[in-house]
Amino acid sequence: MRRLVLPLLSTLLAACATRPAPEDPMTTSEFVSEVRESVHRGNDDLLSAGLGLDGLRAKAPAFADASSPTPAELRRRAIHTSWNGIADLGPLGGYGRIYGAVPAVPGLEYQAFARVPGARSPHRVLLQAPDAFDARARCLVVAASSGSRGVYGAIALAGAWALPRGCAVAYTDKGTGPGYFDIDADSGVALDGTRAARGAAPLEFEPAPMAGATGIAVKHAQSGDHPEADWGRHVLQAARFGLAMLDRAYPGQAPFTPANTRVIITGVSNGAGAALQAAGLDADGIVDGVVALAPNVHVEGTRPLYDVASEAAQLLPCALTDARYDATPFARADGAVPSAWLARCAHLRERGLVDGGDRVVQARSAIERLRAGGWDDPAIETAASSTRFDLWRAIAATYAASYLRATPATMPCGFHYAAVDAHGAAVAADAATRAAWWSDASGIPPGAGVQLLGGIDASSSADPTASGIDCLRALWSSDDAAARVLRAAVAATAVKLPRAGLPLVVIHGEADGLLPEPFHSRVYVAALEAAGRNPAYWRVPHAQHFDAFLPLPGFGDRYVPLLPYGYAALDAVWAHLADGRSMPDARRFPSRPRGAGALDHDALGLIR
Known part of the structure; x- marks a missing residue:
């Protein structure tokens, strides 16, 4: 992998030179770092960092030096963690056999820290640009991470669907993520995922110095920004970043604008909630379609x-x-x-x-x-x-x-958050524990050596x-x-309804025990229908929130995965946008529990 640090000013001037001012994708005040470009080919591709499906199913790849991993090692392990945090890759789950695939997808990545106006801390934005980008059907899929995960947190949904078909993917960690700051060591996470001391480089999260403080600062909890209220803005900013970086990745096809590039927003859980927030804030008409799986979405007047x-x-x-x-x-x-x-x-x-x-x-x-x-x-x-x-x-x-x-x-x-010893007492984190936070942590402790105390x-x-x-x-x-x-x-997180006519599919498992359907998708769809909208609401019996829990003994027997319905919905939205087909209807699928054996296609109730 090679690393090219591209000066911000030249990036923005190049973008401005190829499009009218109203479509300028970002402004200088929105960036807090330079743009990092990296090449991913051969044994280090975009979709799995060279691991392939078998490597994703195996144990997390080790670091050659546990206390000082390289950017490439951190990226590979972050992608492994993100896949396994969202998808059911177990031997009975059917991934790669009944649905989904993990082909090698060579291409480029562009990554930066960006900031929505008024925020203290940045969010991380990243574009994956495949070598086999389809110039005839220009497509950008934009996704925010599920939960509080890092920037690759939606790769099993957005990347797996988009990259093999020649679409580019723009991601955001939506102001959360595992960029933990170690107060004892006074260090945080730099743009390439490595640890850096305060003041040595732009950091993903850098709280103000606190005399006598110890432990670990977690960005979602302690950035001082209330990122959830800005999740929709993070997504729209990631879309603009993606369009600007497409100019750089494919200069012969520039400019990339909302007028000539189809933009689809998707996500799971919090990422789906961010997608719906973005759709409601999209005054400029950037978004062409939305697919939201099990969204954490708050409708005013209902239970958040x-x-x-x-x-x-x-x-x-x-x-x-x-x-x-x-x-x-x-x-x-x-x-x-x-x-x-x-x-x-x-x-x-x-x-x-x-x-x-x-x-x-x-x-x-x-x-x-x-x-x-x-x-x-x-x-x-x-x-x-x-x-x-x-x-x-x-x-x-x-x-x-x-x-x-x-x-x-x-x-x-x-x-408070801290590393702990074998007896559960708070201690200073060691170098190896710190080094793996960015690749291994979910963004909400406990986990990756950090405890909630x-x-x-x-x-x-x-x-x-x-x-x-x-x-x-x-x-x-x-x-x-x-x-x-x-x-x-x-109350500031309440969603606004999207524009009339926006192609929209909302998917929710009826057995969701984390974001129960009656509190989230059901009330959101009801609000849309009350406003005269016609969303495609897909309800899935025997589906719950965590596909990643399905390999656990006795648990997956009772449920079906949710990701296949996300891929099917993205197929349907794309067919509508690209080929003019009708949007799918609302439906309740005839799914059934997987049972003790391997998943078969009929259990999903999806039409082949």
Whole structure:
């Protein structure tokens, strides 16, 4: 791989010289770094960094020097992590056999740090330009990462669909990502993924110096920017960046503009929510079509993620002690109800949040409270996995800190992030742990050697997380000053509806236990229909949120993957844009559980 650092000014002047001012893709104030170009051919391609499907299924590639990996090693491992964080690559899942493929796609990458107006911290933007770009059907797919992942976080959806067919792909980490800042070492992540000291290079995230502070600063939680409110702007900025870099990748075909290049936006989960935000903000008509899978989308007047997640963190551990979940994957530990979940029932009863004098009645009371709030039974059952993995607390702590614009020293409810030793005590991270954050971390601890610590009286009972969760819930349900600030920040994430006639497919699994369909896609589609729009809403029975969980024993038997429907929707939107075919109708697929064997095509209910 070669590295060419391209001066920002020349990049922008070249773009301006080939298009009228109104279509100028970006302005100098939007960049905070130079543009890094890299070549990816031979054993280091765009789609899998040379790993291929077999390499993606194998263990993560090792670093030659664990404490000082090269940019190429970091990129390869980041792509491996991103694929395995989103797709079911297990032997029974059918990837590469029933749907999807990972061919070698040579080409170029262009990467930079960009900043939306008013933001303190940048977001990372990246364009993948395949050598076999289809000049006759100019196509740019734009995707934001799912969850809080790094810039390659949508590669298994956007890259896998677009690159083999000759489309370019522009990505953004939407102001989140694993660019953790080590306060002890005073270092962060540079543009090439390596670690750099404060002041030595532009960094993905660089909090203000804090005297006496220790631990780790996480960008999503502690950038001070409330990135979720800007996710749509991040996506539109990535689209403009992509068009500008296409001029550079294919100068003989320049200029690339929204008028002569079809732009499709897609994403999964938070990335899908960002896509829908972008569609609602697209006043300039950049976007030609949208495909959103399991979107975290907030419609004004409905329940947002923080409300649902903080409630789930409180109530689900008790609800899942009910005997009806004895055979539910992850609802039991070695065949028994986790003791902390039993203690949660007693804790909730003491606080008046559930009724009943014994844990059987208390569990049923918790279930009824969830149902009354809009949860349905498939989502409650599938949410056993999110509950067992402690995702609700991790999500609520991160989002609360972001909404309150917290610093590492002012996270709500006493939470903080740090590396830990074998006994769980906070320690300074070692060089090898730091080096792998950018490639390995999901953007929300715990993971990659970083833990979420703290919470009020976190170790004072048989249910050590209860007090911290109560505090996080109170930030939504109380009326103190912090709660009012948090609710106002959540209100700023409400989506605007896209322009009439925009080709749009929304896909959601009916068993989604992280972003339950009634709180997200269903209310968004209802808002569209109330405004006279006609979206294609695809509902998938027996699909849940995490395709990457499907290889887990006993879990994938019950579900089908969601990615095949994303690829099919992108096919349909492209056929509409390129060939004039009709947009697909709304539908509910006749899917069925995969079962104990390998996935077959009929289980998906998709027309061949």
